[in-house]
Amino acid sequence: MKIRNVLVLPVLLFILTGVSCGNSKNKDDRTADVDKEVIKAPEFDADSAYCYVQAQADFGPRVPNTQAHRECGEYLARQLERFGAKVYNQYADLTAYDGTILKSRNIVGAYKPESKKRVLLCAHWDSRPYADNDPDPKNHHTPILGVNDGASGVGVLLEIARQLQKEAPALGIDIVFFDSEDYGLPEFYEGGYKQDTWCLGSQYWARTPHVPNYNARYGILLDMVGGRDATFYYEGYSARTARSEMKKIWKKAHELGYGRYFVKEDGGETVDDHLYVNKLARIPCVDIINYDAHNPRSSFGSFWHTVDDTIEHIDRNTLKAVGQTVMEVIYNEK
Ligand SMILES: [Zn+2]
Numbered sequence: 168m169k170i171r172n173v174l175v176l177p178v179l180l181f182i183l184t185g186v187s188c189g190n191s192k193n194k195d196d197r198t199a200d201v202d203k204e205v206i207k208a209p210e211f212d213a214d215s216a217y218c219y220v221q222a223q224a225d226f227g228p229r230v231p232n233t234q235a236h237r238e239c240g241e242y243l244a245r246q247l248e249r250f251g252a253k254v255y256n257q258y259a260d261l262t263a264y265d266g267t268i269l270k271s272r273n274i275v276g277a278y279k280p281e282s283k284k285r286v287l288l289c290a291h292w293d294s295r296p297y298a299d300n301d302p303d304p305k306n307h308h309t310p311i312l313g314v315n316d317g318a319s320g321v322g323v324l325l326e327i328a329r330q331l332q333k334e335a336p337a338l339g340i341d342i343v344f345f346d347s348e349d350y351g352l353p354e355f356y357e358g359g360y361k362q363d364t365w366c367l368g369s370q371y372w373a374r375t376p377h378v379p380n381y382n383a384r385y386g387i388l389l390d391m392v393g394g395r396d397a398t399f400y401y402e403g404y405s406a407r408t409a410r411s412e413m414k415k416i417w418k419k420a421h422e423l424g425y426g427r428y429f430v431k432e433d434g435g436e437t438v439d440d441h442l443y444v445n446k447l448a449r450i451p452c453v454d455i456i457n458y459d460a461h462n463p464r465s466s467f468g469s470f471w472h473t474v475d476d477t478i479e480h481i482d483r484n485t486l487k488a489v490g491q492t493v494m495e496v497i498y499n500e501k
Pocket residue numbers: 295316349472
């Protein structure tokens with residue numbers, strides 16, 4: 168059995184601040200601080216996460232109704248089983264904006280499924296059927312590899328699953344891979360605007376969770392979390408509906424030295440799976456998503472929804488910053 172490495176940083180802080188005359192905290196506050204021990208999470212292995220990203224990319228574009236999609240779904244469920252999770256497969260026929268029936272599969276890996284105290288970690292595993300933001304219009308109908316947009320979040324979560332098996336945090340964790348996130352209305356679509364065409368898998372799950380009356384304290388969604396020099400700003404919807412959880416994550420990232428990735432400033436608001444987890448399942452959910460404020464092509468980065476969303480852009484340092492931060496947060500939940 169491994170002994171968890173417990174750091175009692177606040178005690179040191181108490182000693183330091185205790186000698187300062189300007190300290191305005193009363194005695195009760197100090198006692199509460201001392202009780203807050205900081206638990207060190209296991210080491211997130213970025214090489215391992217990178218391999219899980221690569222493995223998904225090797226299937227090719229994971230567009231629903233394709234062989235690559237079916238095979239990758241099998242791979243993901245098998246990995247979660249290997250890492251000791253109780254696996255639920257949710258198969259559903261979901262209707263895309265153009266009437267196509269998408270043979271979809273949400274995949275859930277539950278740790279400590281009996282526990283009432285839970286945190287939800289999620290990412291989408293499908294990739295977009297169209298490179299409709301590609302600079303070359305000839306590519307607009309080409310499926311994308313979705314290495315950052317899809318595979319990066321899943322890769323980070325697979326590595327977290329591997330760690331959860333080795334050393335469990337105090338509460339139950341659910342890892343959910345949502346399907347059919349990225350089949351939304353394309354840029355070239357000439358029909359009228361349609362609502363809710365994105366995030367079909369999470370909409371389905373939020374209405375019909377894998378277990379009845381499912382609840383979690385909060386959720387964390389990872390999307391585009393592997394790009395070199397990625398920056399994660401406060402996403403607008405998260406800031407309004409899961410503010411304290413969001414602040415907790417960014418604070419932890421800064422404590423760990425990942426402040427250059429986790430920028431404490433407002434970014435854009437995004438339609439992503441967290442929106443439906445929040446609205447339909449009523450679970451506050453934070454989106455950690457790349458935001459590139461100064462990019463003229465897209466605030467999600469220049470290769471977003473292009474044929475260039477490939478493994479070359481993935482940086483282990485970014486995977487590490489996100490993976491370690493998420494782990495430090497969940498291992499410190501009581
Ligand atoms: Zn996308």
